[in-house]
Amino acid sequence: AQSVTQLGSHVSVSEGALVLLRCNYSSSVPPYLFWYVQYPNQGLQLLLKYTTGATLVKGINGFEAEFKKSETSFHLTKPSAHMSDAAEYFCAVSDQSGGYQKVTFGTGTKLQVIP
Amino acid sequence: KAGVTQTPRYLIKTRGQQVTLSCSPISGHRSVSWYQQTPGQGLQFLFEYFSETQRNKGNFPGRFSGRQFSNSRSEMNVSTLELGDSALYLCASSLGGGGSGANVLTFGAGSRLTVL
Numbered sequence: 001a002q003s004v005t006q007l008g009s010h011v012s013v014s015e016g017a018l019v020l021l022r023c024n025y026s027s028s029v030p031p032y033l034f035w036y037v038q039y040p041n042q043g044l045q046l047l048l049k050y051t052t053g054a055t056l057v058k059g060i061n062g063f064e065a066e067f068k069k070s071e072t073s074f075h076l077t078k079p080s081a082h083m084s085d086a087a088e089y090f091c092a093v094s095d096q097s098g099g100y101q102k103v104t105f106g107t108g109t110k111l112q113v114i115p
Numbered sequence: 116k117a118g119v120t121q122t123p124r125y126l127i128k129t130r131g132q133q134v135t136l137s138c139s140p141i142s143g144h145r146s147v148s149w150y151q152q153t154p155g156q157g158l159q160f161l162f163e164y165f166s167e168t169q170r171n172k173g174n175f176p177g178r179f180s181g182r183q184f185s186n187s188r189s190e191m192n193v194s195t196l197e198l199g200d201s202a203l204y205l206c207a208s209s210l211g212g213g214g215s216g217a218n219v220l221t222f223g224a225g226s227r228l229t230v231l
Contacts, residue, residue, distance in 0.1 A: 043223050
Protein backbone atom coordinates (compact mmCIF):
# COMPACT_ATOMS: atom_id res chain seq x y z
CA ALA A 1 0.00 0.00 0.00
CA GLN A 2 1.19 3.48 -0.76
CA SER A 3 1.42 6.29 1.77
CA VAL A 4 2.66 9.84 2.08
CA THR A 5 4.17 11.63 5.05
CA GLN A 6 4.49 15.39 5.16
CA LEU A 7 6.74 16.61 7.94
CA GLY A 8 5.40 19.71 9.61
CA SER A 9 1.77 20.69 9.46
CA HIS A 10 2.78 24.37 9.66
CA VAL A 11 5.87 26.04 8.26
CA SER A 12 6.73 29.73 8.60
CA VAL A 13 9.31 31.53 6.49
CA SER A 14 10.25 35.14 6.01
CA GLU A 15 9.54 36.80 2.70
CA GLY A 16 12.55 36.23 0.46
CA ALA A 17 13.73 33.16 2.39
CA LEU A 18 14.03 29.61 1.08
CA VAL A 19 10.89 27.51 1.18
CA LEU A 20 11.37 23.80 1.93
CA LEU A 21 8.38 21.54 2.40
CA ARG A 22 9.15 17.91 3.11
CA CYS A 23 7.44 14.86 1.68
CA ASN A 24 8.32 11.20 2.05
CA TYR A 25 6.41 8.40 0.40
CA SER A 26 6.16 4.66 0.38
CA SER A 27 5.13 2.64 -2.62
CA SER A 28 5.60 -0.94 -3.69
CA VAL A 29 6.04 0.04 -7.33
CA PRO A 30 7.65 3.04 -9.03
CA PRO A 31 5.42 5.93 -8.10
CA TYR A 32 4.17 9.06 -9.69
CA LEU A 33 4.48 12.02 -7.35
CA PHE A 34 2.64 15.31 -7.18
CA TRP A 35 2.46 18.54 -5.27
CA TYR A 36 -0.81 20.42 -5.10
CA VAL A 37 -1.49 23.84 -3.62
CA GLN A 38 -4.70 25.11 -2.07
CA TYR A 39 -5.38 28.79 -1.59
CA PRO A 40 -8.05 29.85 0.91
CA ASN A 41 -11.59 28.98 -0.11
CA GLN A 42 -10.46 27.24 -3.27
CA GLY A 43 -9.91 23.72 -4.49
CA LEU A 44 -6.49 22.18 -4.96
CA GLN A 45 -4.47 22.90 -8.06
CA LEU A 46 -1.51 21.03 -9.47
CA LEU A 47 1.85 22.63 -8.74
CA LEU A 48 4.10 20.02 -10.33
CA LYS A 49 4.39 16.30 -11.00
CA TYR A 50 7.03 13.63 -11.40
CA THR A 51 6.30 10.66 -13.63
CA THR A 52 9.49 9.41 -15.24
CA GLY A 53 12.75 10.88 -16.53
CA ALA A 54 14.45 13.90 -14.99
CA THR A 55 14.29 13.76 -11.24
CA LEU A 56 14.28 17.54 -10.77
CA VAL A 57 10.86 18.79 -11.67
CA LYS A 58 9.94 22.42 -12.17
CA GLY A 59 6.46 23.66 -11.52
CA ILE A 60 4.47 26.85 -11.53
CA ASN A 61 5.26 29.97 -9.52
CA GLY A 62 8.97 29.14 -9.22
CA PHE A 63 8.55 25.92 -7.26
CA GLU A 64 10.52 22.78 -7.93
CA ALA A 65 10.87 19.33 -6.39
CA GLU A 66 13.43 16.59 -6.60
CA PHE A 67 12.61 12.90 -6.66
CA LYS A 68 15.15 10.96 -4.62
CA LYS A 69 14.45 7.26 -4.85
CA SER A 70 17.11 6.27 -2.33
CA GLU A 71 15.54 8.55 0.27
CA THR A 72 11.93 7.97 -0.87
CA SER A 73 11.52 11.73 -0.80
CA PHE A 74 9.98 14.41 -2.97
CA HIS A 75 10.63 17.69 -1.17
CA LEU A 76 9.26 20.95 -2.53
CA THR A 77 11.47 24.03 -2.68
CA LYS A 78 11.39 27.64 -3.79
CA PRO A 79 14.47 29.85 -3.51
CA SER A 80 12.66 32.99 -2.41
CA ALA A 81 9.27 33.07 -0.71
CA HIS A 82 6.67 35.58 -1.75
CA MET A 83 3.65 36.68 0.25
CA SER A 84 1.40 35.13 -2.38
CA ASP A 85 2.89 31.69 -1.62
CA ALA A 86 0.95 31.53 1.64
CA ALA A 87 -1.29 28.51 1.15
CA GLU A 88 -1.64 24.85 2.07
CA TYR A 89 0.50 22.38 0.16
CA PHE A 90 -0.29 18.72 -0.36
CA CYS A 91 2.05 16.00 -1.51
CA ALA A 92 0.47 13.02 -3.27
CA VAL A 93 1.60 9.65 -4.60
CA SER A 94 0.03 7.55 -7.28
CA ASP A 95 0.90 4.05 -8.32
CA GLN A 96 -0.73 1.53 -10.57
CA SER A 97 -1.66 -1.16 -8.12
CA GLY A 98 -4.75 -3.16 -8.93
CA GLY A 99 -4.59 -2.22 -12.58
CA TYR A 100 -5.26 1.49 -12.31
CA GLN A 101 -3.79 4.57 -10.74
CA LYS A 102 -4.70 5.31 -7.13
CA VAL A 103 -3.87 8.65 -5.54
CA THR A 104 -2.99 9.07 -1.88
CA PHE A 105 -2.57 12.53 -0.32
CA GLY A 106 -0.47 13.63 2.60
CA THR A 107 -1.97 15.58 5.47
CA GLY A 108 -0.86 18.94 4.10
CA THR A 109 1.52 21.68 5.19
CA LYS A 110 0.32 25.21 5.74
CA LEU A 111 2.90 27.73 4.65
CA GLN A 112 2.95 31.11 6.35
CA VAL A 113 5.06 33.87 4.83
CA ILE A 114 6.12 36.59 7.24
CA PRO A 115 6.74 40.05 5.80
CA LYS B 116 -11.79 24.31 -21.66
CA ALA B 117 -14.20 24.41 -18.77
CA GLY B 118 -12.93 23.27 -15.40
CA VAL B 119 -14.55 21.08 -12.81
CA THR B 120 -17.84 22.55 -11.67
CA GLN B 121 -19.34 21.84 -8.29
CA THR B 122 -22.78 22.88 -7.19
CA PRO B 123 -23.95 24.25 -4.91
CA ARG B 124 -20.95 26.21 -3.60
CA TYR B 125 -22.47 26.82 -0.19
CA LEU B 126 -25.33 25.23 1.65
CA ILE B 127 -26.74 25.04 5.13
CA LYS B 128 -28.68 22.06 6.42
CA THR B 129 -29.94 20.88 9.76
CA ARG B 130 -29.20 17.62 11.53
CA GLY B 131 -31.14 14.68 10.16
CA GLN B 132 -31.60 16.15 6.70
CA GLN B 133 -29.95 14.83 3.60
CA VAL B 134 -27.93 16.60 0.96
CA THR B 135 -26.93 15.97 -2.64
CA LEU B 136 -23.86 17.57 -4.16
CA SER B 137 -23.09 17.65 -7.85
CA CYS B 138 -19.86 17.57 -9.81
CA SER B 139 -19.37 18.08 -13.55
CA PRO B 140 -15.91 16.92 -14.63
CA ILE B 141 -13.70 18.21 -17.38
CA SER B 142 -14.85 17.01 -20.76
CA GLY B 143 -13.21 13.70 -21.58
CA HIS B 144 -12.42 12.82 -17.99
CA ARG B 145 -13.95 9.53 -16.95
CA SER B 146 -12.90 9.41 -13.31
CA VAL B 147 -14.45 11.48 -10.54
CA SER B 148 -13.18 11.39 -6.97
CA TRP B 149 -14.71 12.95 -3.89
CA TYR B 150 -12.90 14.23 -0.81
CA GLN B 151 -14.01 15.65 2.51
CA GLN B 152 -11.85 18.40 3.97
CA THR B 153 -12.12 19.58 7.57
CA PRO B 154 -9.71 21.53 9.78
CA GLY B 155 -9.36 18.59 12.16
CA GLN B 156 -9.11 15.64 9.78
CA GLY B 157 -7.58 17.25 6.72
CA LEU B 158 -8.26 15.87 3.26
CA GLN B 159 -10.02 12.52 3.40
CA PHE B 160 -10.87 10.34 0.42
CA LEU B 161 -14.53 9.39 0.10
CA PHE B 162 -14.80 7.44 -3.15
CA GLU B 163 -13.88 7.32 -6.80
CA TYR B 164 -16.06 6.54 -9.77
CA PHE B 165 -14.86 5.49 -13.19
CA SER B 166 -17.23 4.82 -16.08
CA GLU B 167 -20.23 4.73 -13.73
CA THR B 168 -18.64 2.18 -11.39
CA GLN B 169 -17.33 2.81 -7.91
CA ARG B 170 -13.71 1.78 -8.18
CA ASN B 171 -12.30 2.82 -4.84
CA LYS B 172 -13.82 3.71 -1.49
CA GLY B 173 -12.56 5.42 1.63
CA ASN B 174 -13.46 4.71 5.21
CA PHE B 175 -16.76 6.53 5.61
CA PRO B 176 -20.10 5.26 6.92
CA GLY B 177 -22.82 4.12 4.58
CA ARG B 178 -24.60 7.48 4.98
CA PHE B 179 -22.18 8.71 2.36
CA SER B 180 -22.95 7.48 -1.12
CA GLY B 181 -22.33 8.50 -4.66
CA ARG B 182 -23.02 7.72 -8.25
CA GLN B 183 -21.78 8.58 -11.68
CA PHE B 184 -23.82 9.06 -14.78
CA SER B 185 -23.06 8.06 -18.34
CA ASN B 186 -21.85 11.58 -19.14
CA SER B 187 -19.33 11.24 -16.23
CA ARG B 188 -21.15 13.77 -14.06
CA SER B 189 -21.23 12.62 -10.48
CA GLU B 190 -23.33 13.21 -7.40
CA MET B 191 -22.69 12.42 -3.81
CA ASN B 192 -25.34 12.12 -1.16
CA VAL B 193 -25.14 12.33 2.59
CA SER B 194 -28.17 11.13 4.49
CA THR B 195 -29.12 11.77 8.10
CA LEU B 196 -26.71 14.66 8.45
CA GLU B 197 -24.66 15.04 11.61
CA LEU B 198 -22.89 18.13 12.92
CA GLY B 199 -19.57 16.47 12.11
CA ASP B 200 -20.45 16.36 8.43
CA SER B 201 -19.83 20.09 8.19
CA ALA B 202 -16.95 20.32 5.76
CA LEU B 203 -15.69 21.37 2.38
CA TYR B 204 -16.50 18.63 -0.11
CA LEU B 205 -14.13 18.56 -3.03
CA CYS B 206 -14.59 16.81 -6.32
CA ALA B 207 -11.71 16.04 -8.66
CA SER B 208 -11.74 14.61 -12.15
CA SER B 209 -9.05 12.83 -14.13
CA LEU B 210 -8.65 10.71 -17.23
CA GLY B 211 -8.68 7.71 -14.94
CA GLY B 212 -7.09 5.02 -17.06
CA GLY B 213 -3.56 3.70 -16.79
CA GLY B 214 -0.44 5.58 -17.67
CA SER B 215 1.47 8.52 -16.30
CA GLY B 216 -1.07 11.20 -16.98
CA ALA B 217 -4.09 9.28 -15.92
CA ASN B 218 -4.35 10.47 -12.37
CA VAL B 219 -3.50 14.12 -12.62
CA LEU B 220 -6.42 15.45 -10.65
CA THR B 221 -8.24 18.63 -11.49
CA PHE B 222 -10.25 19.88 -8.56
CA GLY B 223 -13.40 21.92 -8.36
CA ALA B 224 -13.75 24.81 -5.95
CA GLY B 225 -15.75 22.69 -3.55
CA SER B 226 -19.12 22.69 -1.87
CA ARG B 227 -19.07 24.04 1.65
CA LEU B 228 -21.65 22.29 3.79
CA THR B 229 -22.68 23.62 7.17
CA VAL B 230 -24.84 21.41 9.37
CA LEU B 231 -26.71 23.15 12.19
